[in-house]
Structures are given as structure tokens and as C-alpha cells.
Amino acid sequence: xxxxxxxxxxxxxxxxxxxxxxxxxxxxxxxxxxxxxxxxxxxxxxxxxxxxxxxxxxxxxxxxxxxxxxxxxxxxxxxxxxxxxxxxxxxxxxxxxxxxxxxxxxxxxxxxxxxxxxxxxxxxxxxxxxxxxxxxxxxxxxxxxxxxxxxxxxxxxxxxxxxxxxxxxxxxxxxxxxxxxxxxxxxxxxxxxxxxxxxxxxxxxxxxxxxxxxxxxxxxxxxxxxxxx
Ligand code: BJW
Numbered sequence: 568x569x570x571x572x573x574x575x576x577x578x579x580x581x582x583x584x585x586x587x588x589x590x591x592x593x594x595x596x597x598x599x600x601x602x603x604x605x606x607x608x609x610x611x612x613x614x615x616x617x618x619x620x621x622x623x624x625x626x627x628x629x630x631x632x633x634x635x636x637x638x639x640x641x642x643x644x645x646x647x648x649x650x651x652x653x654x655x656x657x658x659x660x661x662x663x664x665x666x667x668x669x670x671x672x673x674x675x676x677x678x679x680x681x682x683x684x685x686x687x688x689x690x691x692x693x694x695x696x697x698x699x700x701x702x703x704x705x706x707x708x709x710x711x712x713x714x715x716x717x718x719x720x721x722x723x724x725x726x727x728x729x730x731x732x733x734x735x736x737x738x739x740x741x742x743x744x745x746x747x748x749x750x751x752x753x754x755x756x757x758x759x760x761x762x763x764x765x766x767x768x769x770x771x772x773x774x775x776x777x778x779x780x781x782x783x784x785x786x787x788x789x790x791x792x793x794x795x796x
Pocket of ligand 1 (some may be wrong): 576577579580582583588589590591594605658659660675698716717718719720721722723726728742743744745746747748749750768769770773785786787788
């Protein structure tokens with residue numbers, strides 16, 4: 568029996584909730600240049616363009632059409648029923664894991680629902696999309712909040728806690744991620760190195776497929792509930 572499970576989710580885990588992935592056909596990077604909307608330099612050049620990109624996604628996330636899917640619900644159930652240590656690391660910036668009931672989770676690439684003070688790094692929950700009125704309350708003069716998103720070249724969040732968990736896990740499961748973005752793409756190597764069992768759930772065989780010991784091929788919404796049962 569397993570004593571410590573670490574789960575990593577990517578955009579494929581939210582695909583069946585109607586949120587676009589990045590690199591699949593019709594993915595977000597088809598319509599947007601990465602260097603324009605997902606780098607600090609792009610934000611410096613054109614903050615309004617970047618805010619618009621995240622505002623559209625914020626609005627979609629808060630539309631009536633978007634709900635947690637069966638994969639999110641099954642992971643919340645796993646967290647509740649599993650007696651050992653558990654950590655869900657998500658690369659996703661949506662809040663569908665929380666809405667499904669997950670609590671022991673870490674958003675390593677930030678959260679769509681938050682803005683961050685560029686000076687103090689304090690975060691603020693966004694109850695509406697970005698605009699000039701989104702100012703921090705921690706500085707004088709108040710600073711305009713930036714998206715609480717980890718862009719390319721920036722340090723992902725919670726890396727100490729992630730490494731601690733990977734160092735002692737005996738099961739590592741990656742769900743719906745293409746394995747193209749580091750450091751998340753390297754977590755499977757750390758888990759293998761520690762002697763953990765490594766399992767991938769994906770619609771197809773992505774970049775770091777061969778690093779996993781076990782593979783489940785198909786839709787996360789169908790496979791994750793079966794895995795948890
Ligand atoms: C389904 C499904 C269904 C579909 N069921 N499956 C050269 C070599 C190595 C590294 C680098 C390098 N040059 C630069 C780097 C570093 C860089 C990097 O990795 N670049 C690569 C592109 C080469 N990384 C960084 O800069 C990171 N920071 C960093 O490294 O800091 C230094 C550091 C050093 C040492 C330790 C620690 C840190 C920061 C990365 C920030 C990523 N940010 C983004 C955008 C912001 C968030 C947002 O706007 O939402 O995060 S990029 C984007 O990609 C987003 C995602 O979280 C991330 C991963 O994408 P994901 O989730 O895998 O989605 P897709 O679309 O790629 O894949 C979906 C998958 O689902 C597919 O496989 C489908 O088949 C599958 N799927 N439907 C199951 N129903």
C-alpha cells in the first residue's frame with residue numbers, strides 16, 4: 568500500500584470542463600504568442616494586452632458553463648479517503664480543484680483569481696477582472712496589481728514544499744500535462760530517483776512519456792475516477 572502520494576495536474580485535467588489547453592489543437596498558444604502574454608517582458612511592453620488575455624480566461628472560468636469535471640471530483644475524493652500523506656500540485660491557474668473539494672493543493676504557476684503587488688508580492692483575491700482600479704492596499708502609493716501568474720523565466724511557487732513531497736513520495740501521478748515545461752516536467756525524474764511508482768494519465772504519449780513506469784491512455788475524466796475506485 569502507498570504511504571505518500573503526489574499528484575501533478577496540467578491543462579488536460581481541466582479540458583473536459585471546457586477550458587482550453589495550451590499546446591493541443593485549438594490550444595491557447597495558437598491564438599497568442601507566448602512571449603507576448605506569458606513573459607515578464609511581454610507584460611512590461613503591453614500590460615493591457617496581458618490583462619486582456621487573463622481577463623478573458625477569468626470571465627470564462629466564472630461563467631455558468633464551467634464546472635469541475637469527474638477528474639477533479641475523483642482527486643478530491645482520493646484526498647479525503649487516502650490515509651497517508653498527499654499533495655496535489657497543479658500547474659493550472661483555474662480553481663476547479665478547490666471547487667471540487669481539494670484542499671491539500673499547491674498552485675505552482677499561480678492563480679487566475681488573484682492579483683499580486685509587484686513591490687511586496689502580497690496577493691489579493693480578484694472579485695472582478697483586471698482594471699486600473701485593482702490597486703494594492705499594502706504600499707503607499709498603492710501599486711497596480713499584476714496577474715498572480717508564473718511566467719516563463721520566473722520561479723514557480725512552492726518549490727521547497729514540492730521537493731520535500733517528491734523526496735518522500737512512493738506514488739507519483741501526472742495527469743493531463745504535456746511535459747514540456749520545466750521544472751514540472753522533471754518531477755517524474757525526481758520521483759523515479761526516490762524509487763516511487765510513476766504513472767501517467769494522458770490522451771496521448773507526450774514529451775516525457777518514456778520516463779513513466781505506467782501509462783493510462785484516455786480522457787482524465789474517465790480514467791481518474793476508475794483509478795481512485
Ligand atoms: C488530456 C486531456 C484529457 C488534453 N485528459 N489528458 C530549456 C530547457 C529546459 C528548461 C528551459 C529551457 N529554456 C527555458 C526553460 C525554463 C522554462 C521552460 O520549461 N521552457 C520550456 C518551454 C523549454 N520554464 C520556466 O521558465 C519556468 N520557470 C523556471 O524554470 O524557473 C527557474 C527554475 C530553475 C530551477 C528550479 C525551479 C525553477 C516557469 C514556467 C511558467 C509556465 N507558465 C505557463 C503560463 C502561465 C499560466 C497560464 O497562463 O495559465 O504555465 S506556460 C503553460 O504551460 C502554463 C502551463 O501550466 C504549462 C504546462 O502546460 P500543460 O499543463 O502541460 O498543458 P499543455 O497544453 O502543454 O498539455 C496538455 C496535455 O493534456 C497534453 O499532453 C494533452 O494530450 C493532454 N490532454 N486533454 C487527459 N481530457
